[in-house]
Every structure is written in C-alpha cells, then in structure tokens.
Amino acid sequence: MLHIKNLSKDLGEFVLRDVSLDIERGEYIVIIGPTGAGKTILLETIAGIYPPDSGTIILDGRDITGLPPRERNICVVYQDYMLFPHLSVEENIGFGLVSRKMPKDEIKKRVADAAALLSIDHLLHRSPETLSGGEQQRTSIARAIVMDPVLLLLDEPLSALDGQTREMLRKELRRLHSLYKITVVHVTHNFEEVFSLADRVAVMNDGDVVQCGHPDEVFRKPNCEFIANFTGVENIFSGTCIQQDGASAITVDGLTIISGTCKGDGEVCASVRPEDILISRESIKSSARNSFKGTITDIENNGVVIKVTADAGIPLVSVLTRQGYDEMQLREGDEVYLTFKASAVHIF
Numbered sequence: 001m002l003h004i005k006n007l008s009k010d011l012g013e014f015v016l017r018d019v020s021l022d023i024e025r026g027e028y029i030v031i032i033g034p035t036g037a038g039k040t041i042l043l044e045t046i047a048g049i050y051p052p053d054s055g056t057i058i059l060d061g062r063d064i065t066g067l068p069p070r071e072r073n074i075c076v077v078y079q080d081y082m083l084f085p086h087l088s089v090e091e092n093i094g095f096g097l098v099s100r101k102m103p104k105d106e107i108k109k110r111v112a113d114a115a116a117l118l119s120i121d122h123l124l125h126r127s128p129e130t131l132s133g134g135e136q137q138r139t140s141i142a143r144a145i146v147m148d149p150v151l152l153l154l155d156e157p158l159s160a161l162d163g164q165t166r167e168m169l170r171k172e173l174r175r176l177h178s179l180y181k182i183t184v185v186h187v188t189h190n191f192e193e194v195f196s197l198a199d200r201v202a203v204m205n206d207g208d209v210v211q212c213g214h215p216d217e218v219f220r221k222p223n224c225e226f227i228a229n230f231t232g233v234e235n236i237f238s239g240t241c242i243q244q245d246g247a248s249a250i251t252v253d254g255l256t257i258i259s260g261t262c263k264g265d266g267e268v269c270a271s272v273r274p275e276d277i278l279i280s281r282e283s284i285k286s287s288a289r290n291s292f293k294g295t296i297t298d299i300e301n302n303g304v305v306i307k308v309t310a311d312a313g314i315p316l317v318s319v320l321t322r323q324g325y326d327e328m329q330l331r332e333g334d335e336v337y338l339t340f341k342a343s344a345v346h347i348f
Contacts, residue, residue: 002046003059004056008054015207020209025183027184030187030197030215031201031202031203035189043155046151047074075143076154077141078157079157079158080160085128085129096146118141120135133160133161137157140157141173201213201214201218203231218231228269233271235272236270238268239267240265243265248347257290258342270347271348272344279308279330284339288339290345292338294337295334297315305320318338
C-alpha cells in the first residue's frame, strides 16, 4: 500500500538517511525514537511538505514522490491542533471539503457524521478557543477523517493532553481505526500508545529505521544495544558466549548466564527485561536456569512499579508491583535471589 524506498532528506539539523519502509493497507504503524531521530520529517516528506533529496514514495501503486500535497489524499494531524481561530468547529471540520467544492448538503452531512462519531456534535457552533485540548484534538481528527484520506498521518497527536484525556483519545483512535480500516502512521514518544494502538512499531534513530516489527518482538527482542536501551531493557550485558547443552552460556564478569538463543561462540550482547526477573528473599524451586544471589543496592519508586537493583556480581534490575514490594518489605542492603528463564535472555 505504502512503499518507501531509500528515502533521504537533509534539512541540516534533521535528516532522513536512506529510509525504506513498507506499510500494508489498513495497518496502524507507530513510529518511535529519540528527539531528532527523523520521525516528523519522515511524516512530512510522505505528506509532500518536503520533497525528498532521493528515494521514492509509492502509494496504492502510484508514484507520489513529486506530487504536491493536495494531490496525495493524505491528511496530517499535529499535536498543536492547528485549527482556524476565525472559523467555528463546524467550519473547521468542513474546511477541506469546501476546498474540494463539494455540495453544501453533502458537506453538512459528512461534518455532522464525523462530529457525532467523535462526540463533539454539540460543539459545532463553538469557536476553537472555547474548547478544551481534548475537544480541539477531536476537531482536528474529525477534519481529517471527513476527507476520506487514503493515509492518515498523526504527529504526536496526544502529547499535549492530560493523562485522562490522552487515555480517552487513545480509545477513540482505536475505535476509529477499527471502523474506518484506514491506514495510519502515528509518531509518538509514548510506549503506552505503541502497545494500545500499533499493529507494528518502527524505531528510528539518526534518520533511519533501525528495527520494525510487532511491539512484543521489538521490545522483547531488540536487534541492537540502541533499541534495548531505548525500549527500557536496562539489563544489557557484554560477554563471551559458548555453546553448552543446546543453549548459550554467556560469561559476564565471571557470572554465567544461560540463554535459549544459540548463535554460535564469541563476543555477544545480551539483554533481559526487568519484568522477566523474579526477585525473592529465598531461593525458589523452578525450571528457570538462571538464579543468582545478590545484594540490593538501589530501590526506586516509579509510582506504578518499584524498580529494584541488586548486585549479583553484575547489576540486575527487577520490577515489583507496589503490593509485592510492600509484602516483601525490601530495603537496601538486603540479600535477595534473582531468577529468570533462559528464554528471557535475548542475544544480539
């Protein structure tokens, strides 16, 4: 449906470097990456705001690389709403349809349907400045979907909203995608949006797509140290790997970690997500092939979870729920056991 091949664009501070990405019809793909990775430039180059220095963009079998934005049937929704202050909500939503010279009765019907779908039909007479942030963003989304675009681009659409409103609009986006089956490319920094919305996630860094796949695949099986760090793996080690009884034995600073991922002998990087490490006061009986005794060196309360770091020869980070932490009554300096399965150890 959307095929991006070897796309490059140099804007000085922000660049795209030979980006290739294929997106299927009806897919909801979320793009994440650090600030300056090239996420917004990629969206705006797809939309035609910037002509690429090289590369091609194929949409529905048509080469749109050199087409002006108005001929692409692509709509963009930004984080700052970009509503016309001198127009009413109804006029904002119907603005693009007026530009297409659509009959007035058809415009009115489309606007009414979109507004009802997004629960802002009671606001059509209002001006944008009287709306809340969530209502303004709903208006921006309605303005986009009435155009029946072949592709919808969302540039951090929820980042300016408070937590409760953000959650409500996430549900709205999921519902709209289910109803319209529209192809969506959504840029964000928020991992919750990845897991609640994305069919696939693409991670960008330094102007290129570093890894793309199902969210579980990317977050649990990063293909490089950058992805592991960016997605919050935290337990990342370099060591020497040898094959041992059908598994990989990785020696890290004298500690041997067993992994189910066998990729031959030599120097490797390994990662274990904190949520895959079980922490206990006593050694537990389990099928897990990795169990180490350690001393707690740091406890960090992140509100929802408690992050516990223990020195087991190497630092290992685990996470606990608030209830689990309260029940165990852990303190810095306490001795604990850290247990995890060989399958939880990812080698790259």
